[in-house]
Amino acid sequence: MNLSEETILKIDALIPKYPEKRSAALMIIHLIQDELGSIDLEACEWIADKLELQPINIQELITFYPMLREKPWGKKHIRVCRTLPCALRGSYATCQALEKKLGVKEGHVRDDGEYSIEFMECLADCGEGPVVMVDEETYENVDSVKAGELADLLTSGTLETSKKFVSYENALVQDSNLEAAPKSKPSTK
Amino acid sequence: MSNKSTPTERRIILKNADDPNYSNKISCYLREGGYAMLKKSFKMKPEEIGAEVLKSGVRGRGGAGFPAGMKWKFLDRKSGKPIYLICNADESEPGTFKDRQIIHKDPHQLIEGMMIAAYAIQAKQAFIYIRAEFFEGARILESAIDEAKAKGFCGDKILGSDFSCDLVVHRGAGAYICGEETGLIESLEGKRPNPRIKPPYFPAVLGLYQCPTIVNNVETLCNVKHIMEIGGDEFAKIGKPNNTGTRIWCVSGHVKKPGYYEFECGALTMGEMIYDVCGGLLPGRSLQAVIPGGSSSKILRADERFSGKLKDGTDFDWGVEDIPLDFDGPMAAGTMSGSGGIIVMDDTVDMVEAMANINAFYAHESCGQCTPCREGSLWMRKITQRMCDGGAREEDADLLLSVANQIEGRTICAFGEAAAWPTQSFIAKFRDRFEDKVKNPERKKSSLQLI
Numbered sequence: 001m002n003l004s005e006e007t008i009l010k011i012d013a014l015i016p017k018y019p020e021k022r023s024a025a026l027m028i029i030h031l032i033q034d035e036l037g038s039i040d041l042e043a044c045e046w047i048a049d050k051l052e053l054q055p056i057n058i059q060e061l062i063t064f065y066p067m068l069r070e071k072p073w074g075k076k077h078i079r080v081c082r083t084l085p086c087a088l089r090g091s092y093a094t095c096q097a098l099e100k101k102l103g104v105k106e107g108h109v110r111d112d113g114e115y116s117i118e119f120m121e122c123l124a125d126c127g128e129g130p131v132v133m134v135d136e137e138t139y140e141n142v143d144s145v146k147a148g149e150l151a152d153l154l155t156s157g158t159l160e161t162s163k164k165f166v167s168y169e170n171a172l173v174q175d176s177n178l179e180a181a182p183k184s185k186p187s188t189k
Numbered sequence: 190m191s192n193k194s195t196p197t198e199r200r201i202i203l204k205n206a207d208d209p210n211y212s213n214k215i216s217c218y219l220r221e222g223g224y225a226m227l228k229k230s231f232k233m234k235p236e237e238i239g240a241e242v243l244k245s246g247v248r249g250r251g252g253a254g255f256p257a258g259m260k261w262k263f264l265d266r267k268s269g270k271p272i273y274l275i276c277n278a279d280e281s282e283p284g285t286f287k288d289r290q291i292i293h294k295d296p297h298q299l300i301e302g303m304m305i306a307a308y309a310i311q312a313k314q315a316f317i318y319i320r321a322e323f324f325e326g327a328r329i330l331e332s333a334i335d336e337a338k339a340k341g342f343c344g345d346k347i348l349g350s351d352f353s354c355d356l357v358v359h360r361g362a363g364a365y366i367c368g369e370e371t372g373l374i375e376s377l378e379g380k381r382p383n384p385r386i387k388p389p390y391f392p393a394v395l396g397l398y399q400c401p402t403i404v405n406n407v408e409t410l411c412n413v414k415h416i417m418e419i420g421g422d423e424f425a426k427i428g429k430p431n432n433t434g435t436r437i438w439c440v441s442g443h444v445k446k447p448g449y450y451e452f453e454c455g456a457l458t459m460g461e462m463i464y465d466v467c468g469g470l471l472p473g474r475s476l477q478a479v480i481p482g483g484s485s486s487k488i489l490r491a492d493e494r495f496s497g498k499l500k501d502g503t504d505f506d507w508g509v510e511d512i513p514l515d516f517d518g519p520m521a522a523g524t525m526s527g528s529g530g531i532i533v534m535d536d537t538v539d540m541v542e543a544m545a546n547i548n549a550f551y552a553h554e555s556c557g558q559c560t561p562c563r564e565g566s567l568w569m570r571k572i573t574q575r576m577c578d579g580g581a582r583e584e585d586a587d588l589l590l591s592v593a594n595q596i597e598g599r600t601i602c603a604f605g606e607a608a609a610w611p612t613q614s615f616i617a618k619f620r621d622r623f624e625d626k627v628k629n630p631e632r633k634k635s636s637l638q639l640i
């Protein structure tokens with residue numbers, strides 16, 4: 001298994017944060033999955049060794065938790081919220097629009113490995129549904145029409161710079177550029 | 190001019206979150222007087238803080254509504270084992286999106302609340318268990334913790350005292366059951382999140398690593414800071430007796446202005462929330478049903494009436510619109526305020542499809558330890574899916590009810606109830622729709638696909 005120096009350093013820094021080594025398992029799995037895309041048997045053995053556990057102790061996590069993977073998703077992974085509040089605002093149509101535009105069915109990876117789509121349970125942003133995530137970015141109010149536009153921007157590689165689709169996360173960054181700007185209203189203190 | 194005024198929000202927890210001049214950086218938090226309550230608390234004895242929290246009457250905001258001060262009192266301090274504090278930031282009850290706002294927009298408020306709580310219970314270490322889909326949320330918390338550590342508000346020798354408490358962000362991996370506190374603890378121990386049976390595994394006695402542990406929701410822990418600001422007695426005057434403080438209600442579904450709104454407990458009714466605060470329903474639609482406290486709470490039918498006697502002895506006779514938004518109001522109407530997630534459904538909704546959608550959630554999320562929950566949630570999903578696929582049968586309503594009834598009360602954790610209550614209440618209140626599916630299997634043109 002080829003892990004970058006950086007990831008190994010992060011893993012080594014992580015373990016002593018916990019009173020018991022085994023607690024670091026999920027966070028280590030995240031770090032390795034972020035780099036390799038999935039956790040295969042070899043990775044399970046490596047993590048188990050690191051934490052003085054048996055490989056099955058890691059494998060049983062991979063097979064339980066929905067976001068842990070034995071095989072990688074596509075290069076761009078699209079998550080569509082399926083749960084009732086989003087469904088009430090059209091998330092099934094959103095998912096179908098994305099499936100059609102990107103040429104891959106929900107739960108699958110496109111043959112060329114570029115895209116994958118996954119129906120998710122509630123993403124805790126129900127007031128702005130349908131909610132769609134592209135990798136780690138969250139897009140809100142993506143109805144089926146907007147889903148088509150979003151897919152077009154995604155395939156042309158211009159989603160991240162698009163003004164029409166600003167992710168929840170990016171909107172926060174823009175806010176925090178105002179760091180400690182003086183308050184517009186006069187202070188009462 | 191109408192003489193009815195729109196109820197106004199009282200933002201305590203979300204006071205700064207949406208201020209355009211505010212960000213999640215410590216400089217903004219300090220500018221607004223941040224960490225002053227930590228300083229004030231560190232001049233007090235730990236048990237004095239616990240006493241204020243008890244007096245405040247603040248009830249848990251994660252779903253069960255258990256008084257936080259009481260929970261802290263149950264902590265086993267005699268064993269001599271280390272004590273742990275865990276913030277439940279798993280936020281995964283469908284319809285709930287309040288903790289997201291705090292984590293992303295005002296993380297220092299949570300850290301301050303947590304460090305006060307950690308000092309009060311004398312925790313050796315504290316954790317924030319955050320759902321993995323909040324990728325940026327976890328990064329925001331981590332950098333906020335770094336900022337707080339650099340200023341001595343967290344970590345080693347807090348504020349120069351002898352008290353140290355490290356705060357670690359731990360990410361889940363997409364499983365709803367990690368929100369259940371004992372499942373969360375198992376997950377934090379690096380295992381599958383199979384909930385533990387209570388008794389004996391009450392976290393306050395046998396929690397993380399079998400040590401006494403307090404698990405509180407994000408919003409609950411933020412309240413600790415505000416209790417310290419005005420004192421438990423003053424805090425208890427906000428809201429209503431037994432329903433103190435504010436609550437952040439999350440409204441989703443078929444209203445014009447869905448979103449999160451913070452009000453004093455009991456300051457408004459369900460009707461005022463839907464029609465005044467959220468702008469009412471979409472044009473030409475009428476109210477069909479409301480799920481008042483996340484998808485696990487029992488559904489309310491628009492034309493139902495609720496009557497009885499309240500705890501204080503007064504009689505009540507309410508329609509859905511009259512239910513006060515607090516803890517006890519929805520409870521009196523036979524449901525619960527749960528996590529504060531209000532899901533509104535108008536007359537276009539096919540209730541059998543809505544049921545199928547909810548059942549798919551619980552079937553997907555059952556941890557599988559208990560046979561009634563694992564098998565029951567699966568069969569409820571299969572039956573409602575079949576009904577929506579054109580195969581509805583006369584006996585389905587009774588069959589669904591019998592499956593749900595055999596889950597409730599027969600499982601290790603409250604997920605069993607959470608999975609059974611929706612089905613029980615949908616059948617009790619919308620039985621006609623389930624029967625109608627046999628005769629009219631097609632989805633109406635006006636109804637959105639929900640499964």
Ligand SMILES: Cc1cc2nc3c(=O)[nH]c(=O)nc-3n(C[C@H](O)[C@H](O)[C@H](O)COP(=O)(O)O)c2cc1C
Nearest residue numbers: 249250251277279280281368369370405406409603
């Ligand atoms: C199936 C299930 C899921 C839960 N999910 C959450 C959750 O996502 N967030 C949360 O704070 N509490 C959740 N809870 C409640 C917790 O078990 C626990 O009661 C809560 O975190 C305690 O904090 P509080 O007293 O501050 O509310 C869940 C409970 C159950 C049974």
Ligand code: SF4
Nearest residue numbers: 556558559562600602
């Ligand atoms: S009730 Fe369901 S979720 Fe809870 S422990 Fe049993 S099987 Fe797991």
Ligand code: FES
Nearest residue numbers: 081086123125126
């Ligand atoms: S239902 Fe989609 S974010 Fe909650």
